[in-house]
Amino acid sequence: MNNYDDEYFFIQKSDGHGFPSLTPNxxxxxxxxxxxxxxxxxxxxxxxxGAKDYLRKIGVTAVKSPPEILFDGTDLVVTSAIREKLVDMNIPGLYIHPTVYIGxxxxxxxDYWFLSFPIRFDCWDREKSDFSDTVLDLGGFKLHSVYTYSLDAKLLNDTPLEQRLLFKLGGTLDAYIVCHKSIARLFRGNGANGAKLVRIADF
Incomplete structure (x- = not known):
C-alpha cells in the first residue's frame, strides 16, 4: 500500500521576509x-x-517584484504560467478567477489568477491523525484542529490520481491546498517563488 503521507505536500506561504500579505479591496x-x-x-x-505599513514599521524591506505565488489565507494567487499548466491538467473542482495585485x-x-476549491476533499485518517475532539461548525463545514496528519490510504486508493493531484483538504481548520509529488515542481521554489512545500509526513 502506498505511503501517501510521503507523496503529498501542503502548499504554504514561504518563511522568507518581505513577501506580501494579500488583503482584498x-x-x-x-x-x-x-x-x-x-x-x-x-x-x-x-x-x-495589507502588511505594507507593518513591514515598514519593523524595518523589513518588501520584495521588489511580487513572487509567482501569493497567498490569501490558504488560497493561492498564481501567475498565468502556473495557471495554464493547471488548466491543461483539468483539475477537478478547481476554481480560477482573474486577479490583480496592486504593489x-x-x-x-x-498576470495573476485566484485559485480555490469550493468543495473540499476530506481525506485525512481519523484513526492515524492527532486532532482535537472539539468540532467547530463554520460555514456548514465540520472542522477539527489537527496537530499531525495521516491520509486515508483506502480513500485515496479508491480515487484516481488525476482526481487528486491538487485539492483543498476538508474537515480541518487549516484547510491547506495539497499537491501530489508529481506536480510539486509547479509550486516548489525553495521559498523564492513565495511558497514552500511541507511534506504531510513531516508536518
Missing amino acids: EDTVERKYSFEIQSNDLSPFVFFN DDGSWHE
Missing part, C-alpha cells in the same frame, strides 16, 4: 470571492499588501 470582499464561484467575464479580484508602489500586476 472592498469590492472583492463584497463579492464573497472565497465562497461563490463567479464568471470569468466579471471584473478581476483585486488585492493589495506597494501602486503598480498593477494583472
Whole structure:
C-alpha cells in the first residue's frame, strides 16, 4: 500500500521576509470571492499588501517584484504560467478567477489568477491523525484542529490520481491546498517563488 503521507505536500506561504500579505479591496470582499464561484467575464479580484505599513514599521524591506505565488489565507494567487499548466491538467473542482495585485508602489500586476476549491476533499485518517475532539461548525463545514496528519490510504486508493493531484483538504481548520509529488515542481521554489512545500509526513 502506498505511503501517501510521503507523496503529498501542503502548499504554504514561504518563511522568507518581505513577501506580501494579500488583503482584498472592498469590492472583492463584497463579492464573497472565497465562497461563490463567479464568471470569468466579471471584473478581476483585486488585492493589495495589507502588511505594507507593518513591514515598514519593523524595518523589513518588501520584495521588489511580487513572487509567482501569493497567498490569501490558504488560497493561492498564481501567475498565468502556473495557471495554464493547471488548466491543461483539468483539475477537478478547481476554481480560477482573474486577479490583480496592486504593489506597494501602486503598480498593477494583472498576470495573476485566484485559485480555490469550493468543495473540499476530506481525506485525512481519523484513526492515524492527532486532532482535537472539539468540532467547530463554520460555514456548514465540520472542522477539527489537527496537530499531525495521516491520509486515508483506502480513500485515496479508491480515487484516481488525476482526481487528486491538487485539492483543498476538508474537515480541518487549516484547510491547506495539497499537491501530489508529481506536480510539486509547479509550486516548489525553495521559498523564492513565495511558497514552500511541507511534506504531510513531516508536518
